[in-house]
Amino acid sequence: xxxxxxxxxxxxxxxxxxxxxxxxxxxxxxxxxxxxxxxxxxxxxxxxxxxxxxxxxxxxxxxxxxxxxxxxxxxxxxxxxxxxxxxxxxxxxxxxxxxxxxxxxxxxxxxxxxxx
Numbered sequence: 001x002x003x004x005x006x007x008x009x010x011x012x013x014x015x016x017x018x019x020x021x022x023x024x025x026x027x028x029x030x031x032x033x034x035x036x037x038x039x040x041x042x043x044x045x046x047x048x049x050x051x052x053x054x055x056x057x058x059x060x061x062x063x064x065x066x067x068x069x070x071x072x073x074x075x076x077x078x079x080x081x082x083x084x085x086x087x088x089x090x091x092x093x094x095x096x097x098x099x100x101x102x103x104x105x106x107x108x109x110x111x112x113x114x115x116x
Contacts, residue, residue, distance in 0.1 A: 018089065021046075022080065025041050049072070051070065069110070074108065081098075082098055094110060096109045
């Protein structure tokens with residue numbers, strides 16, 4: 001925002017980028033027996049920022065679980081598919097919902113479950 005006299009007010013947020021990885025397999029090809037054959041998996045590594053959405057406690061018998069939801073913000077060139085697993089800090093998160101309408105970034109709702 002321009003405040004006049006050559007000064008500009010800048011609003012920013014302090015974020016800590018995390019290293020994220022996704023393992024992808026290529027499209028299958030058919031072998032001589034007409035069975036699908038997948039190539040070697042490809043590891044995609046990219047920076048992302050996490051913001052906590054909510055923590056949900058589920059009481060099942062005999063085990064209760066805690067489900068944690070985050071919003072993962074990535075550069076626009078990173079396109080994740082719903083259902084993919086993203087590894088952040090040695091924890092695997094499932095991509096639940098993708099929000100890709102922003103011009104400069106993509107946002108993905110991800111979740112992980114653990115026993116309480």
